[in-house]
Structure formats: structure tokens, C-alpha cells
Amino acid sequence: DSGVTQTPKHLITATGQRVTLRCSPRSGDLSVYWYQQSLDQGLQFLIHYYNGEERAKGNILERFSAQQFPDLHSELNLSSLELGDSALYFCASSQIPGTVISGANVLTFGAGSRLTVL
Amino acid sequence: AQSVTQLDSHVSVSEGTPVLLRCNYSSSYSPSLFWYVQHPNKGLQLLLKYTSAATLVKGINGFEAEFKKSETSFHLTKPSAHMSDAAEYFCVVSGNLIFGKGTKLSVKP
Numbered sequence: 001d002s003g004v005t006q007t008p009k010h011l012i013t014a015t016g017q018r019v020t021l022r023c024s025p026r027s028g029d030l031s032v033y034w035y036q037q038s039l040d041q042g043l044q045f046l047i048h049y050y051n052g053e054e055r056a057k058g059n060i061l062e063r064f065s066a067q068q069f070p071d072l073h074s075e076l077n078l079s080s081l082e083l084g085d086s087a088l089y090f091c092a093s094s095q096i097p098g099t100v101i102s103g104a105n106v107l108t109f110g111a112g113s114r115l116t117v118l
Numbered sequence: 119a120q121s122v123t124q125l126d127s128h129v130s131v132s133e134g135t136p137v138l139l140r141c142n143y144s145s146s147y148s149p150s151l152f153w154y155v156q157h158p159n160k161g162l163q164l165l166l167k168y169t170s171a172a173t174l175v176k177g178i179n180g181f182e183a184e185f186k187k188s189e190t191s192f193h194l195t196k197p198s199a200h201m202s203d204a205a206e207y208f209c210v211v212s213g214n215l216i217f218g219k220g221t222k223l224s225v226k227p
Contacts, residue, residue, distance in 0.1 A: 106152075
């Protein structure tokens with residue numbers, strides 16, 4: 001157990017629907033990162049929050065949004081789902097803000113949420 | 119801009135033989151580099167990181183990587199493969215924001 005908790009582990013839904021993925025970071029970690037892993041795109045960085053504030057944005061679609069709450073858990077909202085959104089979504093946490101050039105920012109990953117859109 | 123290229127999508131070795139997983143990077147400034155491992159149906163786990171200290175970095179499970187600025191490489195090696203090393207390995211640059219496509223390592227008995 002890495003200490004990063006993601007729910008649900010598996011989710012099957014239909015096109016056009018909306019889902020919410022939840023992440024609880026490791027105790028003491030203030031940064032939360034979201035990644036999407038698919039067979040054709042590999043592991044893509046989506047978004048990063050530090051202590052409730054958005055810090056960096058990657059290849060996140062406009063249909064997707066995220067937030068980090070005062071208790072530091074984070075939610076990734078995926079709406080108007082398409083078949084191509086089927087993927088494994090990972091959350092990771094770290095202690096420090098993690099700038100682009102930071103070498104000290106080691107991530108602890110959760111086990112992922114597997115989303116299947118039918 | 120920064121980028122990372124893992125040169126092999128799949129590497130197959132026999133148990134007890136050396137492992138070499140290749141990674142080249144591109145960066146306009148001194149990069150931080152990481153290797154993560156992902157076992158089947160698991161999250162990613164840090165193997166090792168380079169942060170401009172020693173160029174030869176030792177990680178967990180007997181893995182190590184050498185930062186070579188002249189070759190812009192950060193290859194991952196292990197002297198002797200074990201069956202439990204079978205997994206997917208990711209080279210990462212730029213503070214965990216840019217992942218390579220991954221190299222799947224298979225270990226034959």
C-alpha cells in the first residue's frame with residue numbers, strides 16, 4: 001500500500017456520461033498530480049494541484065476538470081465521456097510544490113482507477 | 119522544451135543476464151531525471167532519480183542509471199535480471215511532467 005488511495009478501482013459507464021474519480025494523497029503530502037494512461041498515448045500528465053491551488057496543466061481536455069479540497073483530497077471530473085476516454089487514471093502525491101525543474105519531487109502513485117466507456 | 123525518448127518499447131532477457139533499458143532526453147537546462155517501474159495492475163514506483171549530484175545513481179532492487187550529458191542519455195541497467203523484474207519501466211524528465219512511452223521488460227526463465 002503506497003498510502004495514496006484512489007476510488008473507484010474500476011468504473012464502467014456509457015458515452016455521454018459524467019464520472020468523478022477521487023484521490024486521497026499520502027499523509028503529509030500537499031501536492032496531487034493526475035495522469036491518464038492509455039495504450040496509444042502512454043502516460044500523460046493532466047494536472048497538478050498544490051495545497052488547493054492549480055500549479056500546472058498538461059494535456060487535459062476541456063471536458064475534464066479537477067480540484068483539490070481543503071482536506072487535500074482531489075477529484076477529477078470527466079464529462080461528456082467518449083470511447084477514447086477509456087484509460088487508467090492515476091493520482092500521485094508528493095510533499096513539495098514541485099516546479100518543472102525540481103529534482104527533489106518524488107511522486108507516490110496510487111493504484112489507479114480504470115475507466116471503461118462503452 | 120523538454121522531451122524524453124525510450125528507445126525500446128520491449129526488451130526481453132533471460133534470467134541472470136544483464137538488463138539495459140535505454141532513455142535519451144532533451145532539455146534546454148540541467149534536467150532532473152527519474153526511472154519509475156510499473157508492475158502489472160499496480161501503480162508506478164520510483165526506482166531512482168538523478169538531481170545533478172553523482173552521475174551514477176543507484177536505485178532499488180539492484181538497478182542503477184548513469185547520467186551522460188554528452189550523450190543526453192540516462193540508461194537503466196541491472197547486472198543480473200530476476201523474474202520479478204518483469205514490468206514496464208518509464209523514464210521521466212522535468213519534474214515528473216514528461217514520461218517516456220515506457221519499455222516493457224520480459225524475463226525468460
